[in-house]
Amino acid sequence: MRFAQTSPPSAPDRALPPHARACQPRLTPAERRAIETTAAQLLPPGSRVLLFGSRTDPARRGGDIDLCLHVPVRLSASERLDLANRFWARLVAHLDEQKIDLVIVTPETPPSPLLRRIAEEGIELCRL
Numbered sequence: 001m002r003f004a005q006t007s008p009p010s011a012p013d014r015a016l017p018p019h020a021r022a023c024q025p026r027l028t029p030a031e032r033r034a035i036e037t038t039a040a041q042l043l044p045p046g047s048r049v050l051l052f053g054s055r056t057d058p059a060r061r062g063g064d065i066d067l068c069l070h071v072p073v074r075l076s077a078s079e080r081l082d083l084a085n086r087f088w089a090r091l092v093a094h095l096d097e098q099k100i101d102l103v104i105v106t107p108e109t110p111p112s113p114l115l116r117r118i119a120e121e122g123i124e125l126c127r128l
Helices: 018-022 029-042 077-095 113-121
Strands: 048-052 065-070 100-105 123-127
Touching: 029 048, 029 065, 029 077, 029 123, 048 113, 065 077, 077 100, 100 113
Parallel strands: 065 100
Antiparallel strands: 048 065, 048 123
């Protein structure tokens, strides 16, 4: 899959609020390395990976790994599905039985309640 740069990042790509940046994610060093490595291998420059959901709350235990992939290029439906499948497969290969949920955000992704939630609670894991 080849990525072509498009217009500047959309509203969901803006900086996270200070409280979200200060939180420490509930990920093991191996989980974090696997996410960062997979992102570096598969995502185009300018992409970001955010953790959201239960793993952002230090008071909670367990839970799946919810990731939002902010990709600064337009993707067709088939490219989006291919990216999600490849990203998920590489993570599962590193993390075994861990449940992983992915949300992919591109410049054409419309605002939604889920994206507002990610912007409020998300923790940036890496920026390419």
